[in-house]
Amino acid sequence: MGDTRTVTVFGLGLMGQALAGAMLAGGRVTTVWNRTPGRAGDLPERGAKEAAGVRDAVEASDLLIVCVRDYHAVREFLDPVADALAGRTLVNLTSGSSAEAREMAAWAAGHGAAYLDGAIMMTPPGIGQPDTVLLYGGPADVFAAHADTLRLLGGATTHLSEDTGLASLYDVALLGIMWGSLNGFVHAAALLAADGVPARDFLPFATSWLGAIGVFSGVVADQVDSGDFAAVDASLASHLPPIEHLIDESRARGVDAALPEFTRGLVAAAIARGHEGDGYARLIDHFRPKAA
Ligand SMILES: NC(=O)c1ccc[n+]([C@@H]2O[C@H](COP(=O)([O-])OP(=O)(O)OC[C@H]3O[C@@H](n4cnc5c(N)ncnc54)[C@H](OP(=O)(O)O)[C@@H]3O)[C@@H](O)[C@H]2O)c1
Numbered sequence: 001m002g003d004t005r006t007v008t009v010f011g012l013g014l015m016g017q018a019l020a021g022a023m024l025a026g027g028r029v030t031t032v033w034n035r036t037p038g039r040a041g042d043l044p045e046r047g048a049k050e051a052a053g054v055r056d057a058v059e060a061s062d063l064l065i066v067c068v069r070d071y072h073a074v075r076e077f078l079d080p081v082a083d084a085l086a087g088r089t090l091v092n093l094t095s096g097s098s099a100e101a102r103e104m105a106a107w108a109a110g111h112g113a114a115y116l117d118g119a120i121m122m123t124p125p126g127i128g129q130p131d132t133v134l135l136y137g138g139p140a141d142v143f144a145a146h147a148d149t150l151r152l153l154g155g156a157t158t159h160l161s162e163d164t165g166l167a168s169l170y171d172v173a174l175l176g177i178m179w180g181s182l183n184g185f186v187h188a189a190a191l192l193a194a195d196g197v198p199a200r201d202f203l204p205f206a207t208s209w210l211g212a213i214g215v216f217s218g219v220v221a222d223q224v225d226s227g228d229f230a231a232v233d234a235s236l237a238s239h240l241p242p243i244e245h246l247i248d249e250s251r252a253r254g255v256d257a258a259l260p261e262f263t264r265g266l267v268a269a270a271i272a273r274g275h276e277g278d279g280y281a282r283l284i285d286h287f288r289p290k291a292a
Pocket residue numbers: 011012013014015016034035036039067068069070072073074076077093094095096120121122123124
């Protein structure tokens with residue numbers, strides 16, 4: 001299939017403005033629409049057409065990219081013009097749950113539109129960069145038809161699955177890793193600050209360590225998938241003493257120790273179940289859904 005030439009971007013918040021800017025930079029004929037008028041910034045000067053209304057915005061393009069606050073907002077402005085969606089492709093980059101994504105896919109299909117649901121793993125300044133990741137779920141042929149245009153938003157754009165909900169699930173799973181890592185970093189920064197070490201001095205070591213954690217994660221992934229948890233790098237028994245040290249160092253400085261105490265609870269419980277010789281992946285038992 002040929003490349004998409006006409007694109008409408010719905011939603012001109014911080015992210016929508018960046019998406020529309022990338023479309024213009026990629027030479028696409030770009031129409032923009034926002035609920036509140038007057039938020040197009042410099043996009044018209046750069047060549048964007050401002051739609052007079054939602055219906056005009058839908059009718060202007062084959063590819064419709066939506067990025068607003070939430071799925072409720074998407075339906076609020078698209079419901080009244082749903083009859084105009086037939087034969088077009090709706091790409092929803094609004095953040096939401098996997099259930100909302102699947103529901104939206106069914107709604108779009110009911111109106112004759114092809115649908116992709118996407119997750120943007122970047123902030124607006126990174127839109128259009130070669131290593132920026134956007135993840136998509138939905139029909140592979142629909143993604144393929146628009147891949148060149150969608151890659152204008154991020155060079156590391158990936159189609160994950162025909163399952164429309166998977167991009168949203170990856171999104172929250174990746175955000176969970178981000179919050180877990182950032183919690184660890186701010187806890188570490190508080191610990192070092194108590195001894196007069198600026199966070200910036202510590203940063204290169206933290207960054208390099210995050211790279212090493214990526215390597216450790218490969219072992220965890222293999223063990224979670226195989227179900228063979230025997231330690232290949234470090235046993236749970238060897239994790240426990242340094243966790244105690246972290247708790248002690250935190251308490252000695254008046255730094256909140258709740259994070260390492262939570263970790264100790266997980267590791268100690270696994271050891272109490274007889275898994276002291278297993279690797280860190282064994283903690284999956286704690287997080288897995290419990291049998292009914
Ligand atoms: N910013 C990021 O770093 C980032 C990263 C990844 C994903 N996202 C996701 O991208 C989406 C947009 O984020 P943003 O940063 O652009 O947010 P934002 O700057 O707060 O903009 C929100 C946008 O949603 C529109 N909107 C809100 N309620 C609406 C409604 N009922 N009907 C129509 N439009 C409505 C707003 O229109 P008005 O101007 O009329 O209020 C505005 O265009 C969110 O789902 C967010 O989670 C953002």
